[in-house]
Amino acid sequence: MKRKSGQNPEITKNWKPATLAVRGGTARSEYGETSEALFLTSGYCYDRAEDAAARFAGEQVGMTYSRLQNPTVEMLEQRIALLEGAEACRATATGMAAMTAALLCQLSAGDHVVAAKAAFGSCRWLVDTLLPKFGIATTTIDGCDTAAWEAAAKPNTKVFFFETPANPTMDVVDIAAVCAIAKARGITTVVDNAFASPALQRPMEFGADVVAYSATKMMDGQGRVLAGAICGTRDWIDSVLLPFHRNTGPTLSAFNAWVVLKGLETLDLRIRRQSDNALKVARFLEGRLPKVNYPGLESHPQHVLAMQQMDAAGPIFSLYVGGGRAEAHGLLNALELVDISNNIGDSRSLMTHPASTTHYGMAEEARLEVGITEDMLRLNVGLEDADDVIADFDQALRAIGR
Numbered sequence: 001m002k003r004k005s006g007q008n009p010e011i012t013k014n015w016k017p018a019t020l021a022v023r024g025g026t027a028r029s030e031y032g033e034t035s036e037a038l039f040l041t042s043g044y045c046y047d048r049a050e051d052a053a054a055r056f057a058g059e060q061v062g063m064t065y066s067r068l069q070n071p072t073v074e075m076l077e078q079r080i081a082l083l084e085g086a087e088a089c090r091a092t093a094t095g096m097a098a099m100t101a102a103l104l105c106q107l108s109a110g111d112h113v114v115a116a117k118a119a120f121g122s123c124r125w126l127v128d129t130l131l132p133k134f135g136i137a138t139t140t141i142d143g144c145d146t147a148a149w150e151a152a153a154k155p156n157t158k159v160f161f162f163e164t165p166a167n168p169t170m171d172v173v174d175i176a177a178v179c180a181i182a183k184a185r186g187i188t189t190v191v192d193n194a195f196a197s198p199a200l201q202r203p204m205e206f207g208a209d210v211v212a213y214s215a216t217k218m219m220d221g222q223g224r225v226l227a228g229a230i231c232g233t234r235d236w237i238d239s240v241l242l243p244f245h246r247n248t249g250p251t252l253s254a255f256n257a258w259v260v261l262k263g264l265e266t267l268d269l270r271i272r273r274q275s276d277n278a279l280k281v282a283r284f285l286e287g288r289l290p291k292v293n294y295p296g297l298e299s300h301p302q303h304v305l306a307m308q309q310m311d312a313a314g315p316i317f318s319l320y321v322g323g324g325r326a327e328a329h330g331l332l333n334a335l336e337l338v339d340i341s342n343n344i345g346d347s348r349s350l351m352t353h354p355a356s357t358t359h360y361g362m363a364e365e366a367r368l369e370v371g372i373t374e375d376m377l378r379l380n381v382g383l384e385d386a387d388d389v390i391a392d393f394d395q396a397l398r399a400i401g402r
Contacts (some may be wrong), residue, residue, distance in 0.1 A: 003028040003266040006075075012082055017199065018268045025078030025261075027071065038258045041073045044050050061291045068246050074255040077229070077262050080219075083198040083264070084211055088238070090245055091257060092317035095194060095214020096122050097250035098228030100130075102212045103159065105244035109135030110256050114187075116143025116173060118166035118370045121359040123192065127161065128366075140294050144302060145172045150181045157185065163192035164201075165306070167344075168318045168354045168378040169371050170293040171264060172302035175309055179207030194218075195344075199271045210236065217345030218315075220263040221368040225256040270383060275317035278381035279390065282317055284390045288397055291320040316344050318354075318378045327400060330379065334396035337388060349382040349389050 005011050006026030021307050029037050044063045046052040054060035063069040073091050081089035093099040103126060107113065115127045117140040125137045141148040143162045144322065160182045164173040174190065182189045190210045191203040197218040203211050213219065215227035228250075230241060245251075275296070282294040292299070295306035296313030304312060321327045332340050332351060341350040342357045352358060362372070381389060 001054065002024070003032070007078055015082075017083060020079065020082045021199070021264045021267050024082040025075040025080075027075060035070065035129070036075050036258060038262050039107075039254050041070070041254075042066050057153060060126065066254065067249050067251045070257070072261070073252050073257040076227075076252070076257040076264075077263065079264055080215070080229045081231055083202075084193075084231045085107055085202050085204050086211065087234040088236075089229055089231045090131075090237055090241055091215070091252040092228035092230065092245075092250045093252050093256075094226045094250075095212075095216055095228040096126075098212040098214070098230050099123055099190075099192060101241065101244055101248070101250055102210055102230050103131065103161065104134075105157055105241045106188060107131065107134075107136050110156060111159075112137045112139070112154050113159045113161055114139050114141060114149060114152045114157055115160075116162035116171070117141060117366070118143060118169045118171040119163055120167040120192070120194075121354075121361050123161075123163065124359075124362055128340050131373055134329065143178075144171050146174050146177045146181070149178050153181070153185055153187065155377070157187050160187055160189045161192075162190075163195065164203075164309075165195045165295055165314065165316070167195060168316075168358070169295075170195075170317055171370075171391075172295055172300075172306045172309070174305055175203050175206035179203075179209075183207060185385070196310055196314055196317055197267060197271060197345075199267050200312050200314055202208075206232070206309065209233075215260050216343075218271055219267060219345075219370060220260050221267065221345055221348045222263060223348070223349055224263075225259045227252055227256050227260050235295050242301050267329060269313065272312055272370055273383055274347075274381055275312035277383070277386040278315045278379075279313065280386040281379070281381050281393070283388050285319055285393060288402055289319050290322045293318040295374070315381045318376055320373065321375045321377060321400075321402070325353070325356065328375050328402040331396050331402075334399040336395070337384070337392035338379070344378075344380040345379055347383045348380075349364060349384055350380045352378050354378050 004022050055062045077089040139152045179189045188209045191208045194214040213229045279296045286292045294317035323358045338349040342352040
C-alpha cells in the first residue's frame with residue numbers, strides 16, 4: 001500500500017469492510033511505518049506567520065491545534081467513516097460525548113426531540129433532564145411502534161433519537177421506516193449504533209442522517225480506552241457539528257485513537273465470533289430461564305427485522321432470572337468465569353444488573369415501563385469457548401436453584 005492509499009477515495013471505494021477496518025484512513029509519514037503513527041502533540045508549528053494566519057482562516061490545508069485536528073485521530077475518523085459508509089466523521093472523548101454533541105450541536109430552545117424510551121441510562125438522562133434545562137422539549141415513545149414516531153412529531157420537532165438494538169432491552173427499531181417518516185418532515189435522525197458497530201449494521205444504508213458511537217465498546221473491544229464517534233454528511237459535520245466540537249472540546253486523545261485503530265483491525269473477526277458465541281449461549285439460557293431478549297433468537301419479537309438490518313445479532317443480550325434483585329445478584333455472585341462488569345463489547349464475557357448499575361439513574365417507573373426489572377441481567381458474550389461460558393452459567397444457575 002502506498003503512503004496515502006488509505007485516504008484516497010478512488011482506491012478505498014473498491015475495498016470491502018474487512019479491508020477498510022485494517023487499512024482505511026491510514027496515512028504513513030515520511031518514515032514509512034507499518035503501524036499507524038502515534039502523534040502525541042498538542043499543537044503544530046508553522047514556517048511563517050502568514051502560514052499560521054492562512055490555516056486559521058481556512059485558506060491553507062494543515063493542522064492548528066489537537067483540540068481540532070490530530071493526524072492519528074484523523075486516521076481513525078476516516079476509517080470509521082469508511083466503515084459506516086459516511087462522508088465524514090468526528091471522534092470524541094467518550095460515547096456520551098458523542099451523543100451529547102450530536103444532539104446539542106443542532107438544537108436550540110423551543111425545539112422538540114422525539115426519542116425511544118428504551119435507551120442507555122445516560123442517554124435517557126440527556127433526553128429527560130439535560131435537554132429540558134435548555135428549553136428543548138422532549139417526548140419518549142415505544143421505539144418499536146413505528147406509528148408512534150409519526151404521532152409524536154410536531155412542527156418544531158428537529159430530531160428523532162434512538163438506539164437499535166436498545167440497551168438493555170434489545171428492542172429493535174425499524175430504521176428505514178422511522179427515517180422515512182423523519183425525512184418527509186425535515187427531521188434529522190440520530191442513531192446510536194453502539195450495540196452493533198458498523199461491522200454488523202450501517203444505519204445510513206437505511207436512511208439515517210447521523211450515526212453516533214461509543215467506540216469504547218466493540219471498536220476497541222478489549223476494555224482499554226474510552227472513545228466516541230459521530231458520522232454524517234460532510235456538510236453536516238463541518239457546518240453543524242464542527243463549530244460545537246471546536247469550541248466545547250469533547251476531543252479524543254491521540255493515544256486512545258491509536259488504540260481504537262488497532263482494535264478496528266480485528267473488529268470483523270471478533271464481532272462475528274462473539275455473535276456466534278452469543279447465539280449458542282442464548283439458546284442454552286432460553287431453556288433455563290423465564291425469558292431471554294436476543295435478536296438472534298426466533299423468539300425475539302423483532303427477530304425478522306433485526307436479521308434484515310443486521311449481518312449478525314451481536315454479542316449482547318438481556319435475560320430475566322425470575323424473582324427479584326436477590327436472585328439476579330445471586331446468579332452474578334455464583335459465576336466463576338464470567339465477570340461482573342457494566343462494560344460491553346469486550347472480548348471477555350461480562351454481565352451486569354442494569355437496575356442497580358447502568359440504569360440506576362432512571363426513575364423506577366421509567367425503568368419498569370421499558371422492562372428493566374430487578375430480575376433483569378445484561379450479558380456481553382466474549383471470545384472464550386462458548387461451551388465454557390455455558391458451563392459457568394450451568395453451575396451458577398444450579399447454585400441458585402434454577
